[in-house]
Amino acid sequence: MIGAIRSEVRKVFTTRLWWGLGLGMALLAALVAMGFAALVGSDAAGAGDQGGQGNPFARMSIGTAQIVYNAGIVQQMTLLFPLALGVILITSEYRHKTITATFLSTPNRWVVLVSKTVAVAAVGVVYAVLHAAASLAGAVPIISLVKGQDTFLGEPQVWQSLGTGVIAFAVWTLFGFGVGMLIHNQIAATLIAVGATLVVQIALNIVFTIKEWYAALKWIPGNLTTNMLVTSDPTQGQNVDPATAAQYFDHWWQAALVLVAYSVGLAVVGAFLTTRQDVA
Known part of the structure; x- marks a missing residue:
């Protein structure tokens, strides 16, 4: 196994x-964080709000800092990079026919798939560190020097x-890996994974909001991710719609457990089907 x-x-x-992909993600993370940092304390950030109430960017707080430093993830833009990488890492083996040699060299397919899962998760960890460094590099100078805030x-x-x-x-890298194990065609798997992240999640957020199914919003993967990262209320002391509070779990680890369960379930199903399929 080792x-x-x-x-x-x-x-x-x-x-x-x-x-x-990592460099592209880091550049985007820095730019998005810079954009969010520029909103802090600005008039535009409070536009349409009564006295800035319910506006997370009215002033810096712990919750606001969590949003700004994770802006790319909160907006789900930078999550597309680990997602796409997870898809490509497994589908490229089928595209270039290297999966055959891999399975022949290690006949126990579960060993291969577990090993690939560990490798994919390791890349996700590296991406997380790179993303955090890029976001801080983009946001901190603006908050400290331009905005003059803590x-x-x-x-x-x-x-x-x-x-x-x-x-x-x-987890998001494993999401892509799971999709790639279910759909071996690289282009189709990538489009479906990215489409589900962008289109389906946005559609579900709109539908659930229109129907006022606010509690259902907390189960959407993108919202679960935000729930994990933003653990402090950025609008503390302001008037907040009670419906907003229903969209999140009470503790970040609850959201993390659900998100991990999603990825594990997808990976297990994909791995099970892969162990039953022939390879050329």
């Missing part, structure tokens, strides 16, 4: 794919939020 894991990790980190980097909750990003990225 040898198989080492082999799969080498497969990932000896290619240009992981760092190419960065809240001395607060444990802010660092906990950044650390929880490790779980988020590992």
